[in-house]
Amino acid sequence: MNERREAADTMGDIHQPVMVSQVVGLFSRQIAEAHAPVLVDGTLGLGGHSEALLQAIPRLTIVGIDRDESALVIARRRLAPFSGRVRFVHGNYRDFAEHLHTLNIGSVEGVLLDLGLSSLQIDRPERGFSFRASGPLDMRMDQSAGESAADLVNNVSEGELEQIISRYGEERFARRVARAIVAARTTSPVSTTDELAKIVYDAIPRRFHPNRIHPATRTFQALRIAVNEELDNLEGGLDAGFSVLAADGIMAVISFHSLEDRMVKGFFRHKALACTCPPDLPTCMCDKKVEAEILTKRAIFPTEEETEANPRARSSRLRAAKKLEPQE
Numbered sequence: 001m002n003e004r005r006e007a008a009d010t011m012g013d014i015h016q017p018v019m020v021s022q023v024v025g026l027f028s029r030q031i032a033e034a035h036a037p038v039l040v041d042g043t044l045g046l047g048g049h050s051e052a053l054l055q056a057i058p059r060l061t062i063v064g065i066d067r068d069e070s071a072l073v074i075a076r077r078r079l080a081p082f083s084g085r086v087r088f089v090h091g092n093y094r095d096f097a098e099h100l101h102t103l104n105i106g107s108v109e110g111v112l113l114d115l116g117l118s119s120l121q122i123d124r125p126e127r128g129f130s131f132r133a134s135g136p137l138d139m140r141m142d143q144s145a146g147e148s149a150a151d152l153v154n155n156v157s158e159g160e161l162e163q164i165i166s167r168y169g170e171e172r173f174a175r176r177v178a179r180a181i182v183a184a185r186t187t188s189p190v191s192t193t194d195e196l197a198k199i200v201y202d203a204i205p206r207r208f209h210p211n212r213i214h215p216a217t218r219t220f221q222a223l224r225i226a227v228n229e230e231l232d233n234l235e236g237g238l239d240a241g242f243s244v245l246a247a248d249g250i251m252a253v254i255s256f257h258s259l260e261d262r263m264v265k266g267f268f269r270h271k272a273l274a275c276t277c278p279p280d281l282p283t284c285m286c287d288k289k290v291e292a293e294i295l296t297k298r299a300i301f302p303t304e305e306e307t308e309a310n311p312r313a314r315s316s317r318l319r320a321a322k323k324l325e326p327q328e
């Protein structure tokens, strides 16, 4: 059995990368002509996007970063046929510049971020991301560091819990959910995913249970975002990623919920603005330069066929921008 096949078999069909042809099309059009293009895949995951890009762009080299060491193990195996064209980094994408510096790379032609979780994380109960199966309440993408969801749920104040669930989960019953968690933990610590799912289920009045999703979905999303500091990382990562791009380089981001997408859209818009002065100021005082051209005036969504075949793609959207030559 060749290595590619073997890697795919160990993964089963667990992670279907989202909008692969759109991502490949975007980078192929924009950077394939470069002499020796380098792309940083800041969320390498199981290497699905990177594999497709390496196949489509023959001279491309990829730096693949992930916080999750078990994802890197699979990606290494999957991308073994491209050895020499891929460098693997265990780390946070918000440290793009440091990782590239360590590899002696100054700037790159492409940056890709495919946010959120891989199926490897969602589908393994022992990782604690899903309420669909019982597992320890972990939720850390990087299991070598940081506090787990159980640490958070059992230690922060009721007010902080409410804020997390409301802000990152956009859960209208955040106060009730936080109160119920705190009440439950006075008896014994909340330590498993199904315990937490039941607490949330019972805390939200039945008539307000959403039709299409489990009532605990928003709370789980909120805790996962908090545990992994996902929005802080995205904020830092967008800046860091843009700063390592060469002129004419492309940054593409796939996001999975509105909190992420708003940040990406706002970031690209800001980079594309010529001026940030208040509109009533008679002359420009801000010295802002246009730094980017937005390549996706509207976000790109997966096709219906894709969402039918891969329900995880349903909430995804892709935005991209090109870095421009610095203006005088």
Ligand SMILES: C[S@@+](CC[C@H](N)C(=O)[O-])C[C@H]1O[C@@H](n2cnc3c(N)ncnc32)[C@H](O)[C@@H]1O
Binding pocket: 015, 016, 017, 018, 042, 043, 044, 045, 046, 047, 048, 049, 050, 065, 066, 067, 068, 071, 091, 092, 093, 094, 114, 115, 116, 117, 118, 141, 233
């Ligand atoms: C949706 S998956 C990526 C899947 C990948 N594109 C593929 O085709 O297999 C997102 C990955 O990003 C990783 N990740 C999320 N936030 C990260 C961060 N701040 N730094 C590095 N990796 C991160 C997760 O561990 C996960 O493996």
